[in-house]
Amino acid sequence: MGDVPEARRGAPARGAARPAEVPGHLPGEAAADLSTLRSHNLGIVLRMLRDHGTLTRKDIEHATGMVPASVTNLVADLAARGLVRDQRGGFGEARGRGRPRVTVEQVPDRVLGLAVRIERARLTAELHSSAGLLLDSSSRTVTHGWGQPGDVAEAIAALIARAATLADAHGGILLACTVTVPGPVGSDNRIADTLEFGWGHLDLVGLIRAAGAPEQLRLDVVSDSCAAALAEHWVLPRPRPGVTVLVGTGSGPSLVGGVVADGRILAGGRGYAGAVGHITVDWRGRSCECGSIGCVSTYVGPDALLASARLTDLAHMAGRAAALDELRARLDRGEKRALDVALRAGDILGAALRSAYDVVNPSTVVLGGYLAGLRRWLEPGIQMQLAPRSEKLAPVTIESGRLGSRAGMVGAARHGLQPVFDDPTIVPALRTDDAAVG
Ligand SMILES: [Zn+2]
Known part of the structure; x- marks a missing residue:
């Protein structure tokens, strides 16, 4: 509910x-x-x-x-x-x-949740409170990626120990640690095979526990884009919709997203729901990294957009983010090729969202990450494609993401702290001399 x-x-x-x-x-x-x-x-x-x-x-x-x-x-x-x-x-x-x-x-600091993001060459941690405060953040880089999953599990266990010490110092308790990864995660908490790490189906939670994380700590792994969807949902203006679809978050080569229903990540029966980037828009189309064919990501993903805009060389030289900035600058200047690319992207994205519309019936679609800055050019195509359904049934609001690259961490913390809002009795009573009010 x-x-x-x-x-x-x-x-x-x-x-x-x-x-x-x-x-x-x-x-x-x-x-x-x-x-x-x-x-x-x-x-x-x-x-x-x-x-x-x-x-x-x-x-x-x-x-x-x-x-x-x-x-x-x-x-x-x-x-x-x-x-x-x-x-x-x-x-x-x-x-x-x-x-x-x-x-x-x-x-503000009684119940704390740790969010940890694993990327190819970096581990980032943020300690959030249930009242929404960011109490601590840290980050470490690794030169050659995470060779062995045991290494990253040990690093995360050390971050948990540090967070527990900080929680103690605040007189609070560390309730949860939520780890995000840039790929799909099953409902059994196992990371599915991702191109980023090549770990195969991996029980990271088991490894983190083996590395010393306390048994009573709630430990979850979620995909970064699903966590981002959760965070973007909660910063939408009130009244917040029942279902929010986020597309376009992440810093990788493809289009990722997530779905939030009733304020929680919609994970589906096996955990892999919300992969809006892999909605088929052409069943005989381009091959996608996911193994499927004709996914919307192969047309509207960042690398696909940059290729259409002939900005791939710039992306190789200056990085993907710089090339996407250049695309945006060309759109601002009204350059024809860039406009054609963006308008067509809006159409294709709209076709994918029309499929999502009939399955999860979102009232809001959030364009996050690299798509946030392109909303002006994408929205007309998206709305035109949605119109046959949304005009007859119920409208969809298109919003730009508000949290940028922070969304995944904010959402991970929120996800981990949710149990205290479902049942506050999981937090023990203070000793009587510490109680705040009577
Ligand atoms: Zn795909």
Whole structure:
């Protein structure tokens, strides 16, 4: 289900409990149901604070339809776990009797998630808090790529140890480590064979645990583009759509993307969903690196675009990013070849998105990475191709990515920290002398 939308419509949140009405003793099963309900309600309150920043207890009552005693009780529970705290400041506008306004906010550094990105010659780590703060970042390069997966697993275990020490220093807990890779990852956390590493199907999580990562740490591997889709979804203007498709992120040679549904990565039954770059646009077309034929990536991927614009030589000399900048400059100057290339790219991308439209029915398509700067020229073609479906059924908004190359890391951290918003009781209570509010 979605995060809190029902709450914002002013109706009681689904399953909102009134703990005060619960009788004293219950058979085992009923007690278990109530504890699930309580976790659910704690999650509703914590997600509201994540999405709105600070709120008064009254705000929470109004939005959820819970009675004051329940809200007070739930906030006290979250505070006892060190997840939220009272903020006294400002004065109530209406009353004006000198009583300071008390708002509730997330404790900024109680629950932390580590995001680690593996690239061909670099390992980057960022430590994020559940309140969205970036607490630490580090990066190391390797000269000849990651020869042995065990080497990268050991390096990640060391990053986890460093993050756990930092979490301790903040009085927080390191909940999760999410590793992103530039390729597909199955639902079993295994990295599928990627051209970048040539590792085959690999249990990286097992290797990282063997290298010393603690058992209780949540450890996940996701594709960088799916993580980027998650991050771009959450920075969209409200109300956020049910389904967001991201295309064009990454720094590699091909077009990658991801799909987010109900605020989470849409991974599909086996984990490989969201590969929008490999939607077929010509079944007798060009061979794709994925093994398929006629994928949209072979026409609209960065290298394909640069080849069409006759900028491949520049890409070899100055790098892909510089060549894409040159394409953009030529478009700004209105050069005919560049315009032809971009307009045709919009058509082809639109045809691929029309296929996606009928499968996942997105309300927003985000053009990320190298496509973000080309939106002006791509959007007319995309909308024209979508029109036969979107005009009859429901429109699609096209947005530019807002996070650039940071999207994957932000999304990875968000993915790892999601469990605390689903069930805040996974965070233990503080010792009583540390609790923030009563
Ligand atoms: Zn492909």
